[in-house]
Amino acid sequence: MIYPWPDGKKMACIISLDFDGATPYLWNTRQNPTGALGELELRRFGPRQGIWRLLDLFKSLDLRVSVYIPGAIVGSYPDAVKAIAENGHEIGLHGFMHEHIRDLSDVEFAVSMEKSMSAMAKVGIDGPFGFRSPAWDLTESALMVLERFGVSYDSSLMGFDQPYWISKMVELPVQWPLDDAIFYRYVPGSMWPPVRAEDVVGSWRLELEGAKRYQSLFMLTMHPWLSGRSGRLVALEGLLKDYRDDPEIWWTTSDELAHYHRQRFPEGPFHDIRLGSP
Template structure:
């Protein structure tokens, strides 16, 4: 009676490599100043504060994160906008040399609502060309800026031969959407919604307590480990490269790396495992936009 519910169970029995109960993806979005430049693409204001806050990333924060991962002997996936790599040509080779994965993250960190399908395709192809030029190899993964994506984008990701996307949250373990392997993300484990603060009256939420967020992240990881899921942590060079956030991440990694049946690896490795495992097809979904509600209403009266 319960066989048909397996794919929707709280414990869907996702099959990880032998001896592993869950997986952890440590991911870094190396945005630097590029989102600010996209937001002001028609003319940058003559102000330095936000630019300097973000420039901390490629100057210092990124290298603190690389050092952190080296000390814990873990590999991460770094998603780098094309313009970040173009203006900091040392970043991609440095990450590759350290053994990490580099993935695509738009060219200008362009937001989906701001670009046409053709512009997305052009940015995707330009990003791939730049990555190949700087690293000698084609990246295998894509993460959309702000984690929004369209069916057209999925088709283009498949057309150019990428192995996976990491922008959606339809399961808390890998799945397929329109034939593309999806390595899911989660807003609750993204540093930006807690620690992104640029000043100037533009911030949408107050700064959060690092210790409170650490407790939440440890709880999230422990519960996902119990459920056999994927814990995807997303941090940013200019946010979590700051000293207090490095200390927070050290304590988080103390917990994760002490759990021997937790698989800590890159998104590329997780996608490769998914594609070669019995999980293929078990959690496949379509990228379907439902019909609009239109003028359907209940309880309407005339007059």
């Protein structure tokens, strides 16, 4: 069944940022912290410079985006987080220290949620929040924790390429071909060089044309420490400018799309999701 976008649009386009700076590295090395500055500084480029350049680019295109931020980043870079909110962008949750959910008990995950929401409250940002799980890792019991915290949608899974329901949660699916990390993430010890920006954007252009043909959701996911680098920004700007005025595209944010899906499909199609089936 073809997903019915509003106003006769052929597809929806959401630009999202996972603004996680060094938190994934700190989580992954928590048992054996090295103190080595190489990857830490590489990632800190995101909250120091990359995010500001991306915000300038979005402003120049009059574009609102969805930004998912771990609580530890909110506490360390409050000015950047406030600027994101003041620019009218949506802010969503992304763990506290980018914890991988499969490493946590439900109680530990609930503590992470509490700490994340209180970090947001300290900079004046209130829910309801959407959620994107760190490393796109989720469990059925974690979904129930999210429901308990009143999370308005999840955006971490790939079971469709249009909005759907999983358990009692609206899911706004992501997908690996639309994640900058699989192309750009080069850290000391990586086995292959990063993909050239023009090739990455060329691939995203094809995905966008495909989304239009199959009437799906183009959920782009970028990380400021990766996509905030200068040449990559130039390439991204070219892509966004080419499609910004396309009348067939609904440019939206995750919270708006989740609201649309809830209103339009409280039951019926896109709802028949059987957990536990292969």
